[in-house]
Amino acid sequence: MKGFGARKVLAILVVIGVAVVALLVGRSIGDDSSSGGLIITPRAVERRSLTDILSVSGEVRRDDLYTVSSSVDGRVSEVSVSEGDTIEVGDQLVAVDGRTSVAVDGTIPFYRSLTVGSEGPDVLQLERVLQDAGYAIETADSLFTEETRDALAQWQFDRGYASGQAETDETVTLTLSPNPAGYTVGRANSAAFTIVPAVPEGRGGSISPQATGPEISVSVSSDTVREGNAVTVGFTASASLSEDLTIDFTVSGTADEGFDYERVPRTIVMKSNSQFASFDLSTLDDEVLESDEEIVISVISGTGGAYQLGDRNKVRLVVRDVNPDGVRAVNITAAVDEVAEGGSAVFTLRTSRRADRDLPVVVEFSGTAEQEFDYITPTDDQFVIRAGTMSTDVSIRIRDDGFGEPTESLTVSIVPQDTGEIRTTYTSGLPSQATIEIRSGETPEMTVVGGGRLPEGSRGSFRIVADEPVPEDTSINYQLSGTATPGVDYRVVTGTVVMKAGSSSVSVSIDTLDDSIVFQPSDMIVASWPVRVGAVSVEVGDLVVRGTPLFELAETAFTIALVVGAAERAELEIGQRVSVDLTVGNQILDGRIVSLDDSASLGANGEERFEGIVEVEGEYEAVDGAKVTVDVVLAEVTNALAVPVAAVLRTADGDVVRVVNDTGTITRLPVVIGLIDREWVEIVEGLNGDELVVVDIETEGRTAAS
Numbered sequence: 228m229k230g231f232g233a234r235k236v237l238a239i240l241v242v243i244g245v246a247v248v249a250l251l252v253g254r255s256i257g258d259d260s261s262s263g264g265l266i267i268t269p270r271a272v273e274r275r276s277l278t279d280i281l282s283v284s285g286e287v288r289r290d291d292l293y294t295v296s297s298s299v300d301g302r303v304s305e306v307s308v309s310e311g312d313t314i315e316v317g318d319q320l321v322a323v324d325g326r327t328s329v330a331v332d333g334t335i336p337f338y339r340s341l342t343v344g345s346e347g348p349d350v351l352q353l354e355r356v357l358q359d360a361g362y363a364i365e366t367a368d369s370l371f372t373e374e375t376r377d378a379l380a381q382w383q384f385d386r387g388y389a390s391g392q393a394e395t396d397e398t399v400t401l402t403l404s405p406n407p408a409g410y411t412v413g414r415a416n417s418a419a420f421t422i423v424p425a426v427p428e429g430r431g432g433s434i435s436p437q438a439t440g441p442e443i444s445v446s447v448s449s450d451t452v453r454e455g456n457a458v459t460v461g462f463t464a465s466a467s468l469s470e471d472l473t474i475d476f477t478v479s480g481t482a483d484e485g486f487d488y489e490r491v492p493r494t495i496v497m498k499s500n501s502q503f504a505s506f507d508l509s510t511l512d513d514e515v516l517e518s519d520e521e522i523v524i525s526v527i528s529g530t531g532g533a534y535q536l537g538d539r540n541k542v543r544l545v546v547r548d549v550n551p552d553g554v555r556a557v558n559i560t561a562a563v564d565e566v567a568e569g570g571s572a573v574f575t576l577r578t579s580r581r582a583d584r585d586l587p588v589v590v591e592f593s594g595t596a597e598q599e600f601d602y603i604t605p606t607d608d609q610f611v612i613r614a615g616t617m618s619t620d621v622s623i624r625i626r627d628d629g630f631g632e633p634t635e636s637l638t639v640s641i642v643p644q645d646t647g648e649i650r651t652t653y654t655s656g657l658p659s660q661a662t663i664e665i666r667s668g669e670t671p672e673m674t675v676v677g678g679g680r681l682p683e684g685s686r687g688s689f690r691i692v693a694d695e696p697v698p699e700d701t702s703i704n705y706q707l708s709g710t711a712t713p714g715v716d717y718r719v720v721t722g723t724v725v726m727k728a729g730s731s732s733v734s735v736s737i738d739t740l741d742d743s744i745v746f747q748p749s750d751m752i753v754a755s756w757p758v759r760v761g762a763v764s765v766e767v768g769d770l771v772v773r774g775t776p777l778f779e780l781a782e783t784a785f786t787i788a789l790v791v792g793a794a795e796r797a798e799l800e801i802g803q804r805v806s807v808d809l810t811v812g813n814q815i816l817d818g819r820i821v822s823l824d825d826s827a828s829l830g831a832n833g834e835e836r837f838e839g840i841v842e843v844e845g846e847y848e849a850v851d852g853a854k855v856t857v858d859v860v861l862a863e864v865t866n867a868l869a870v871p872v873a874a875v876l877r878t879a880d881g882d883v884v885r886v887v888n889d890t891g892t893i894t895r896l897p898v899v900i901g902l903i904d905r906e907w908v909e910i911v912e913g914l915n916g917d918e919l920v921v922v923d924i925e926t927e928g929r930t931a932a933s
Contacts, residue, residue, distance in 0.1 A: 268923035269887050272916050275869040277904035279862040281798055285789035285807070285841065287853040293336060294779050297323055297771045298749040306767055308778065312760045320752060321765065321777050326388050328777070331356045333753035341746040345371040356751060357382055373740070377684060380744045388750075397422045397716050398709035399737060401689045403675055409701040410673045410693065418678040420687050422711050422739050441466045443474055444537030445526050447508075451545045454487070455512035458544060460524055461505040462495060465537065472497045472534060474504070475527045482520035482546050487511055510546050513657050520546045528682065548579075555580040556656030557588055557612070557641050562620075563731050565634075565664045567671075567698035569627035570729040572602075572663045574639050576610065577618040577656075584650050586612040594636035596665055601626055601635055625665055625729075627698075638662040671695045671731075673703060683716075684741035688734040691724065696731045703733065716740055754780055785849040787841040789820070789857045796837040798861055799823055807843050808856040818843035820859070864902050868910040874920040875900060875908055884914070885921035893921060 301324035308320050320328040333352045341350060346369055354367035354375055362378035400419040403412045442465040448458045462474050474495050484490055489509045497504040508522070526540040555578055562573040576588050588610045598604050603624045612619045623637070640660035646652050671693035681687045691703050703724050713719045718738040726733040761779030765771060787807060791799065803820050821842045827835040841857060874884050875898070883895045898913030914920075 266925040267887065267893070267921055268925075269919040270871055270874060270922045272910070272914055272918050272920060273869050274866050274916070275904075275907060276865045277863070277867055277869060277902045277907060277909055278860060279902055279904065281795065281859045281861050283789050283791045283795055283857050283859060285787055285855045285857045287785050287809070287849045287855060288788050295320070295328065295749065295752055295777045296773075297775045297777055298340070298747045298773060299323060299326070300772045301326075301770075303765045303767055303769045303771060303777075306763065306765065308760045308763060310760055310763055313757045314754075314760060314780075316756045323749070323771060323777075326747065326750065327386055328749050328752050329386070330756055330758075331751040331753060332359070332756060333751075334755075336753050337746075337748035337751055339748055341371050342744070343371055343373060343376055343740065350375070352753070353379070353746060353751070373684075373738070376741060376744050379746055380684065380741055383744065383750075396424075397711035399707055399711040399717055400709045401675060401677075401735060402706050402708065403673055403691065404704035404706060406702065406704055409697070410671050410703070413672045413674040413694070415674040415676070418675050418689055419709065420678050420681045420689075420737055420739075422681050422683060422716055424683055424743070440472075440534040441468065442535045442537040443526050444539045445476065445524055445542050446539065447524070447542045447544050450543070451547060452510055453547050454510050454549045457507045457509040459505050460508050460542070461503060462497060462526070463537075464497060464502045464534070467502050468497060468499050470499045474534065477525045477527055478522065479525070480521040480523040480543070482510075482522045486513060487520055487546060488522060508544070512549055519548075522546060555653055557586070557653045558656030558658055559590070559639060559641050559661045560658060561639075561661040561663050563663065563696050563729055565666055565731055566625055566696040566729045567666055568625055570625050570696055570698045572623045572625060572637065572665075572729055574621045574623065574661055575618055576612055576621065576641075578612050578653065579617075579656065581615055581617055584614050586651060586653065588612060588653070589642040589644055591640045591642055592637065593640065594638040594662065596635040596637040601628065601665060602637060635665045636662055637665060666695050671697055671701075675705075681737065681739050683739050683743070686736055686738050688736045690732055690734050691726070693726065693731045696729050697726050699728045701726045701728075705735065711739075749777070752780070787818070787843060787855060787857070789839045789841055791837050791839075793827065793835050793837070796823070796827075799839065799859060801839075804860040805841055806858040806860075807841060808858070809847055809849070810853055810855065814847050816843040816845055816847055862902055864909055867901070868914055868916050869904075869907045870910055870914075870920050871922050872903065872906050872908050873922050884910075886914075887919040887921060 303321065303323055304325050305319075305322035305327065307318070307322075307327075308314065314320065314330050316330055316332055318330045320330060322328070333356065335349055335352050337349055337353070339345075339349070341353060348369060350371045351367055351369040353371075354364045357375070357378045358364040358367050360382065362381055364374060364378050398419055398421050400417055402417040405412050444463050444465075446461045446463065448461070452458050462476075464472070474497060476493060476495070478484065478491055478493070482488055488511055491506065491508055495504050495506060522544040524542050524544070526536055528536065557576060557578050560575050560577070562575065566572045578586060587607070590610055592598060592604065596602055603626065605621055605623055609621050610619075623639075638660055639662075641655045643654045644652060673691055673693055675689055675691050677687065677689040679687065689705075691705070703726055705722060705724070707713065707720065707722070711717055717740055720735060720737070724733050724735050759781045761781045763778045764776045765778075771777070799820060801820050801823055805818050805820060807816050807818055808814075809816070818841050821840050823839040824837045827837055830836045870884060876883050876885070876895075881897055882900055883897050885893050886896050888894055896913050896918075899911040901909035901911045903909070
């Protein structure tokens with residue numbers, strides 16, 4: 228049974244008048260009846276709500292969270308907070324060598340540097356912070372990847388962080404290795420990339436302190452253009468130039484260069500004493516019915532930091548079809564220009580619009596190659612663009628006739644169809660035919676093209692080209708060398724790439740790594756904001772080393788802590804309901820236990836003590852260190868059968884109660900008791916609920932023996 232000492236009754240007691248009945252009982256109650264009449268005090272069995280309460284002590288606290296220390300050696304360049312300030316999410320705190328600590332939401336204080344390959348809950352928290360701030364993290368997880376580094380680089384750039392280390396240009400060279408069984412190596416057997424330091428594309432934030440020179444912005448004379456027309460792309464400097472300036476830019480998007488628009492350069496020279504340079508971008512009318520396409524012009528960082536990226540360093544141009552409401556067109560292209568005998572030629576049929584039904588496409592074969600002798604003609608059902616798609620690939624098997632012969636050609640042409648139904652009617656698009664050359668089998672010669680300058684964090688590719696399509700899948704071996712380090716400056720590659728049968732080229736991608744981007748634990752300060760600043764330990768100009776305290780953080784709001792011994796801790800659980808009696812303001816608030824220590828600490832007198840935190844409902848007045856009483860609900864039953872504690876007798880055979888019968892006699896009934904709530908006890912088994920139980924028996928002015 229639960230003790231009564233410190234426990235308080237929370238249930239509302241139903242007051243029932245006690246009927247004192249004088250009953251004369253005969254020998255049915257034992258030999259005590261011979262002494263005369265007995266006065267019996269009965270009590271009806273009741274239905275009650277009973278509660279078991281444990282009262283413990285507690286106090287109101289405002290605890291310091293932790294001390295923020297410098298994770299790097301350097302000089303304090305800015306102190307943005309003062310003692311007593313309240314910090315909100317996103318506020319800047321202290322900067323060391325231009326690297327600012329920023330307040331972010333989270334639950335785990337950052338404690339280590341993070342870079343690609345780091346793994347753990349702190350990485351998950353970092354990715355969620357970046358994701359919530361609008362940086363490109365598709366799915367937050369616990370692994371620091373290149374995606375994490377790209378987003379972090381942009382976050383750091385927007386806050387003016389300096390690079391983690393000085394960077395120099397590095398090289399990576401691809402050299403072909405021979406494979407006599409599959410190919411020979413030509414004279415152009417190597418190419419090289421130079422990896423240069425990169426500054427991520429600006430988002431309108433502050434500019435990296437490494438950048439110098441004027442800011443360069445890009446604009447376009449019109450955001451949209453019809454096929455066949457031209458627009459002017461202009462570059463503007465924030466100040467007049469003292470010398471000629473070469474501006475680097477990229478061209479990307481869904482439109483195809485050379486097919487949807489004329490080829491454009493990747494640099495432009497802005498003359499001295501000028502602030503503007505431009506070129507005309509001419510779009511092409513490809514006579515294909517198609518949806519809107521996009522051309523993106525992006526200024527990229529210049530060599531040696533000759534200029535900075537302006538706020539508008541990217542523009543998007545939408546290219547619209549000349550006749551967007553016309554009949555759709557179907558064009559055809561070949562995957563390769565040449566194929567060896569015994570290989571396969573892949574042709575792609577593409578429509579300008581999707582449809583809700585299959586589109587059969589009629590084609591014609593021509594050229595010097597002969598059907599069924601030089602190639603196997605595909606069946607009609609292979610030339611079908613399926614519903615909901617815009618293209619299909621058709622593979623034509625080239626026969627190996629075993630004869631040496633001149634190069635032959637195979638041409639596949641689109642035949643327009645007018646079916647009377649818009650979804651199956653089409654015209655010939657451009658190109659309306661595709662031609663491949665069929666060459667007798669010989670060992671192809673491999674060369675390599677590509678190279679140039681690659682900013683860190685970007686991708687480039689070497690292209691290995693065969694002088695004729697390979698007749699079967701062929702492994703191409705290569706080696707990488709140079710001053711760049713695999714796994715540090717660029718992703719490790721295998722040294723082998725497969726050129727597919729019928730193909731005459733294959734690419735080897737070089738993914739460079741921006742190894743200057745490192746997350747330092749002082750970059751982001753985690754707390755449950757808002758938080759109050761405690762003591763600030765540094766001033767602007769102070770030299771600090773790793774581990775030097777910068778400032779302290781403390782809670783702005785009070786919490787209620789409970790303090791118990793080992794025996795009391797054994798009865799407590801997280802989630803238990805409590806009632807807190809605050810001495811300040813004479814308030815009593817309901818709440819719950821939200822945390823509990825699992826291991827003990829030692830009190831002032833060497834005793835074991837366990838602490839926990841109570842969360843209460845509503846606002847309350849508080850003084851740091853004020854004592855409180857916390858009543859914890861250990862157990863509770865409602866609508867229970869209950870009798871006064873005095874009605875239950877303990878015997879060698881168990882608990883019993885004495886019941887007054889209708890005839891005036893007393894019968895002892897065995898019972899099983901449950902929860903005890905001060906002077907009331909729950910009867911789990913043994914009573915029906917309509918009995919009168921004996922609370923007390925008196926005889927001749929004294930209580931009778933039970």
